Amino acid sequence: MKRVSKLFKGNIRQYAMLIALVFVVVLFQFLTEGILLKPINISNLIQQNAYVLILATGMLLCILTCGNVDLAIGSIVGLVGAITAIMVVTWGLPVWLAILAGLAIGLVIGAWQGFWIAYVGIPAFITTLAGMLIFRGLTMVILNGKSIAPLPETYSFISAGFLPDFSGYDHINILAVLLGIVGSIIFIIGEILDRNNKKKYNFEVSSTTTFAIKIIAVCVVINAFTYSLALYKGIPAVLILVILLVIIYTFITQKTIAGRHIYAYGGNPKAAELSGVNTKKVLFWVYANMGMMSGIAGIVFTGRLGSATPKAGFGFELDAIGACFIGGASTTGGIGTVVGAIIGGLLMGVLNNGMSILGVSIDWQQAIKGFVLLFAVAFDVYSKSRSK
Amino acid sequence: MIDYILEMKDITKTFPGVKALSEVNFKVKRDHIHALVGENGAGKSTLMKVLSGIYAHGSYEGDIIFEGEVCKFSDIKASEAKGIAIIHQELALIPTLSIAENVFLGNEQAKNGIIDWDKTKLKTIEMFKKVELHENPNTLVKDIGMGKQQLVEIIKALSKDVKLLILDEPTAALNEHDSEHLLDLLVDLKNHGITSIIISHKLNEVTAVADEITIIRDGMTIETLVKGQDEITEQRIIKGMVGRELTNRFPKREHTIGEVFFEVKEWNAFDPLNNSKQTLKNIDIKLRRGEVVGISGLMGAGRTELAMSIFGKAYGHNISGRLLKNGQELSLKNIPEAIRNGVVYATEDRKHAGLILNDDVKRNISLASLKKLEKNLVVDANKEIVVAEEYRTKLNIKTPNILQKVGNLSGGNQQKVVFSKWIYADPDVLILDEPTRGIDVGAKYEIYTIINELAGQGKCVLMISSELPEILGMCDRIYIMNEGRIVGEMTSEEACQESIMHCIMESNKEVS
Numbered sequence: 001m002k003r004v005s006k007l008f009k010g011n012i013r014q015y016a017m018l019i020a021l022v023f024v025v026v027l028f029q030f031l032t033e034g035i036l037l038k039p040i041n042i043s044n045l046i047q048q049n050a051y052v053l054i055l056a057t058g059m060l061l062c063i064l065t066c067g068n069v070d071l072a073i074g075s076i077v078g079l080v081g082a083i084t085a086i087m088v089v090t091w092g093l094p095v096w097l098a099i100l101a102g103l104a105i106g107l108v109i110g111a112w113q114g115f116w117i118a119y120v121g122i123p124a125f126i127t128t129l130a131g132m133l134i135f136r137g138l139t140m141v142i143l144n145g146k147s148i149a150p151l152p153e154t155y156s157f158i159s160a161g162f163l164p165d166f167s168g169y170d171h172i173n174i175l176a177v178l179l180g181i182v183g184s185i186i187f188i189i190g191e192i193l194d195r196n197n198k199k200k201y202n203f204e205v206s207s208t209t210t211f212a213i214k215i216i217a218v219c220v221v222i223n224a225f226t227y228s229l230a231l232y233k234g235i236p237a238v239l240i241l242v243i244l245l246v247i248i249y250t251f252i253t254q255k256t257i258a259g260r261h262i263y264a265y266g267g268n269p270k271a272a273e274l275s276g277v278n279t280k281k282v283l284f285w286v287y288a289n290m291g292m293m294s295g296i297a298g299i300v301f302t303g304r305l306g307s308a309t310p311k312a313g314f315g316f317e318l319d320a321i322g323a324c325f326i327g328g329a330s331t332t333g334g335i336g337t338v339v340g341a342i343i344g345g346l347l348m349g350v351l352n353n354g355m356s357i358l359g360v361s362i363d364w365q366q367a368i369k370g371f372v373l374l375f376a377v378a379f380d381v382y383s384k385s386r387s388k
Numbered sequence: 389m390i391d392y393i394l395e396m397k398d399i400t401k402t403f404p405g406v407k408a409l410s411e412v413n414f415k416v417k418r419d420h421i422h423a424l425v426g427e428n429g430a431g432k433s434t435l436m437k438v439l440s441g442i443y444a445h446g447s448y449e450g451d452i453i454f455e456g457e458v459c460k461f462s463d464i465k466a467s468e469a470k471g472i473a474i475i476h477q478e479l480a481l482i483p484t485l486s487i488a489e490n491v492f493l494g495n496e497q498a499k500n501g502i503i504d505w506d507k508t509k510l511k512t513i514e515m516f517k518k519v520e521l522h523e524n525p526n527t528l529v530k531d532i533g534m535g536k537q538q539l540v541e542i543i544k545a546l547s548k549d550v551k552l553l554i555l556d557e558p559t560a561a562l563n564e565h566d567s568e569h570l571l572d573l574l575v576d577l578k579n580h581g582i583t584s585i586i587i588s589h590k591l592n593e594v595t596a597v598a599d600e601i602t603i604i605r606d607g608m609t610i611e612t613l614v615k616g617q618d619e620i621t622e623q624r625i626i627k628g629m630v631g632r633e634l635t636n637r638f639p640k641r642e643h644t645i646g647e648v649f650f651e652v653k654e655w656n657a658f659d660p661l662n663n664s665k666q667t668l669k670n671i672d673i674k675l676r677r678g679e680v681v682g683i684s685g686l687m688g689a690g691r692t693e694l695a696m697s698i699f700g701k702a703y704g705h706n707i708s709g710r711l712l713k714n715g716q717e718l719s720l721k722n723i724p725e726a727i728r729n730g731v732v733y734a735t736e737d738r739k740h741a742g743l744i745l746n747d748d749v750k751r752n753i754s755l756a757s758l759k760k761l762e763k764n765l766v767v768d769a770n771k772e773i774v775v776a777e778e779y780r781t782k783l784n785i786k787t788p789n790i791l792q793k794v795g796n797l798s799g800g801n802q803q804k805v806v807f808s809k810w811i812y813a814d815p816d817v818l819i820l821d822e823p824t825r826g827i828d829v830g831a832k833y834e835i836y837t838i839i840n841e842l843a844g845q846g847k848c849v850l851m852i853s854s855e856l857p858e859i860l861g862m863c864d865r866i867y868i869m870n871e872g873r874i875v876g877e878m879t880s881e882e883a884c885q886e887s888i889m890h891c892i893m894e895s896n897k898e899v900s
Contacts, residue, residue: 267744
């Protein structure tokens with residue numbers, strides 16, 4: 001029991017949100033009489049929320065740097081969607097080229113914002129507020145107020161497609177099941193390597209039983225999840241994309257020097273600078289990266305919609321910011337994790353989805369999400385003041 | 389019958405798991421200056437927080453008797469109403485408001501809810517006379533020096549009819565001149581019926597002005613020394629504070645000084661905020677291997693500016709001059725380059741610029757040398773732990789473990805983390821800016837020992853300090869700085885407090 005409490009103390013907020021997520025899932029599973037966790041709805045949930053998760057991952061880095069946010073991302077999503085749609089539909093360019101161009105445009109826009117924030121010293125709030133107006137305006141100019149549709153299926157594959165199965169079975173997707181097993185094996189090997197490494201340095205490791213229980217629990221969750229996907233159409237392509245991004249950004253933030261520099265900058269910019277961290281470079285790249293992530297989200301969202309519209313992406317920045325703060329990021333920077341932001345994003349997604357199934361109106365959904373954000377952060381403030 | 393303005397009886401204060409104060413008795417006579425001394429963490433600040441109501445009545449045991457009346461303060465407002473004012477180490481002034489606005493903040497001179505600015509300013513000017521402050525009441529607080537800001541805090545307290553003034557480390561950030569003025573002022577206030585309690589690490593000041601000295605250690609009152617009855621010397625006080633005789637405040641060191649290793653030549657720099665103002669003028673200094681060199685000077689002499697401008701141009705505009713390391717020309721364009729070339733700088737402002745307080749000990753130690761821990765793009769977290777453990781033992785950092793947030797450590801241990809960070813970066817030249825500021829006597833000794841070890845390894849140490857005894861006790865050679873210039877150089881044999889002050893005063897004459 002002592003060990004458990006110790007474990008929780010370390011990162012109470014993230015565990016609390018994970019518990020909240022599980023609670024919300026169970027609650028809606030019950031309220032919707034089992035619809036929430038039906039294979040078709042799980043696929044739906046993933047595809048519906050992928051763009052928020054992608055944006056939240058990028059936004060987390062911005063928030064880590066002293067609680068700055070990027071308000072322009074919704075507009076960048078719209079603009080990238082519009083430009084790529086024009087390239088594919090109007091100009092007839094190949095889809096892969098349009099997607100690459102979309103990423104490049106996102107990166108350039110991010111670099112533009114990063115330049116003003118890091119090298120000119122304009123506060124991020126102002127720069128990105130300006131960006132929000134500029135890029136929304138440009139989107140409307142480009143689209144001339146009209147939508148562009150239909151987008152070819154190849155474009156929509158990332159957001160709405162499923163990984164093709166190699167077996168011929170109708171009722172179950174073998175690839176999904178296999179990927180679940182492969183994922184579990186990779187996880188187990190990783191954990192064992194890490195544990196051995198710790199032993200090599202004579203560090204304290206958890207007991208073999210605890211270790212085994214943890215591994216079994218995670219493997220059960222992974223396989224139950226992939227099995228359930230297998231019962232519908234298999235693995236959504238966008239799930240692979242999100243998982244890849246989460247792995248990459250968790251790796252960057254937790255394991256690399258760049259990640260350390262981001263956290264150090266967020267913790268104390270002055271001390272970081274005097275310790276040899278190139279603080280301007282950190283800020284610049286965080287925003288450049290956010291632009292690129294917005295580009296990815298733009299392509300995913302446009303693909304799911306099947307068309308590019310002038311209002312696409314409106315308000316997305318708020319969803320992403322909300323996800324990060326619900327997931328435990330600190331408003332003053334330096335604290336927060338990618339996984340936390342993802343949990344925050346999923347929590348909001350499940351709430352949305354569950355309430356939609358129940359027939360709660362969009363207006364109420366909005367209000368309820370607002371309350372959730374407020375209470376999550378209030379809980380954080382409360383638990384922090386108590387730990388002092 | 390002795391007239392006590394304040395009696396604190398059997399005060400016990402416990403925090404979860406720690407007994408911060410245990411049956412502390414503390415009596416202050418009316419119209420006296422009473423010094424409260426003790427090592428960091430001894431419980432001085434806690435005791436003052438109990439007194440001023442920051443820890444409300446009920447959260448501690450024992451009685452506070454102020455002016456013959458048992459007081460139960462629920463908050464700081466309640467104690468202020470009785471005439472107790474506390475001035476914290478970190479001043480509670482609003483930098484962007486004027487002096488007059490700050491003085492009457494929360495106590496506005498208003499009529500029917502409308503502030504009478506003329507009255508406010510008039511009253512402020514009256515107050516200025518009492519403390520000999522010559523300023524315009526409209527000047528913004530951020531535009532006056534630390535010494536004057538301290539005076540503004542005192543005026544603020546006086547404007548509320550204070551009877552007992554508590555000052556927590558009032559001279560920690562002041563230069564000798566401003567400190568003297570402040571201490572004179574306390575004596576003057578005493579003669580006008582205001583009792584003060586000062587908490588200070590600067591024992592020379594304590595012995596100079598205090599009428600009584602209470603020493604606390606480990607949350608208990610050890611003794612109260614009374615001027616005229618007891619022996620009041622720094623040695624005596626230190627003995628009470630640490631519980632043993634500290635025979636030598638500066639550890640002995642083998643002086644094996646090598647050849648000239650690091651040189652700064654014709655170094656000039658301008659103020660980044662005011663490009664026409666030259667802050668460093670034609671500076672030439674030399675550091676030898678294994679040598680501890682001090683820079684002495686008043687606040688504003690340009691010592692920190694010099695150090696930071698050398699450290700990869702962390703300060704300054706339009707810097708010109710040459711740096712030579714081992715005879716080789718060195719160009720340090722930014723901080724990472726300086727660190728790579730073995731030149732490091734430990735800041736005077738540990739909390740705001742030296743450490744990432746919400747991060748743990750190990751990450752603070754590794755921050756400046758992550759490249760060393762990198763393997764295949766990954767920071768080796770296990771090796772990082774090993775390194776941090778190594779420095780924890782080597783420098784005797786007192787922390788439950790290396791995963792502790794540095795914000796929770798005491799000043800001395802925080803400074804050891806800063807030292808660990810820079811020692812791990814493996815420098816040849818260490819510039820230490822006020823390395824023992826805000827650190828208690830015992831930890832200072834440890835820091836001095838570390839500095840000596842570094843010099844012993846053949847590194848060059850450049851030490852900036854406002855405490856002359858420290859400069860004199862530690863340095864082989866001393867540069868004296870004034871108004872952005874080096875105005876003198878002395879060996880440790882030649883230097884003494886008088887000769888250094890004399891040198892500064894002489895240079896002032898030359899300028900004017």
